[in-house]
Amino acid sequence: MLLADSERWKKSEELTRLFAALEALGAAEYVRFDPNIMRGLLYYTGTVFEAFDISGSVRRAILGGGRYDNLLAEVGGEPLSGVGFAMGDVVIGIILQELGLVPALPVTPSAVLVTVFSADLLPASLEMAADLRRGGLNVACYPEPAKLPKQFKYADRMGMRVVLVLGPDEAAAGRVTVKNLADGTQETIARGQAIEAVEKILESR
Numbered sequence: 001m002l003l004a005d006s007e008r009w010k011k012s013e014e015l016t017r018l019f020a021a022l023e024a025l026g027a028a029e030y031v032r033f034d035p036n037i038m039r040g041l042l043y044y045t046g047t048v049f050e051a052f053d054i055s056g057s058v059r060r061a062i063l064g065g066g067r068y069d070n071l072l073a074e075v076g077g078e079p080l081s082g083v084g085f086a087m088g089d090v091v092i093g094i095i096l097q098e099l100g101l102v103p104a105l106p107v108t109p110s111a112v113l114v115t116v117f118s119a120d121l122l123p124a125s126l127e128m129a130a131d132l133r134r135g136g137l138n139v140a141c142y143p144e145p146a147k148l149p150k151q152f153k154y155a156d157r158m159g160m161r162v163v164l165v166l167g168p169d170e171a172a173a174g175r176v177t178v179k180n181l182a183d184g185t186q187e188t189i190a191r192g193q194a195i196e197a198v199e200k201i202l203e204s205r
Contacts, residue, residue, distance in 0.1 A: 009033040018047060045069040049085070053095045062095070063087035110140035112162045112198055113155040118145050124171050128164060128191070135195035137202075156181055162198050 009015040015033065022028040039048040048066030052059075065085025073079040096102045114129040116122050122145065129141040140160070142151050148165065155163050165177040170188065178197045179186035189197055 043068045043071045108158040112139045114141045115151045116142045117167045
């Protein structure tokens with residue numbers, strides 16, 4: 001059967017050149033001919049390929065692609081041959097986890113959250129966040145009005161350390177409440193003192 005003939009590539013001038021080039025590059029040991037590969041897209045005009053991890057339990061392809069001579073012309077561009085591939089993040093993510101190569105990254109780069117008390121106070125919260133960023137702080141603003149406990153839980157889950165609350169009373173008085181999530185303490189201060197108060201909490205760790 002044709003699909004069982006692993007040496008059939010030797011009858012193809014194109015594949016013979018390909019494997020000779022792979023041998024010259026020192027990469028032949030990583031490549032084998034598989035007549036069962038069937039790429040589903042119709043624009044390939046030459047060799048197609050798929051890449052797999054052979055050391056783990058994942059059987060799905062990490063990436064797949066091939067050569068296409070007519071694709072650019074068919075979509076309105078100048079005739080130009082090319083080789084390309086596509087890959088997804090799921091398979092490579094599983095492989096990296098199996099190999100212990102996923103770096104330990106923070107859940108969020110922001111240590112500070114500005115809450116949004118209500119739709120009316122959203123502009124004030126956005127302004128507060130912008131002021132803190134201009135002061136050199138990495139700040140996130142909650143995307144929509146929500147109950148404060150929900151926003152506090154979000155900040156804690158994301159590993160943030162400081163939450164700022166700008167409610168109706170604070171907004172009317174030009175003040176803001178700064179909460180330290182590490183010890184649960186909070187204080188209401190003038191808005192102009194917010195940067196200093198947040199920096200003090202961040203530096204205390």
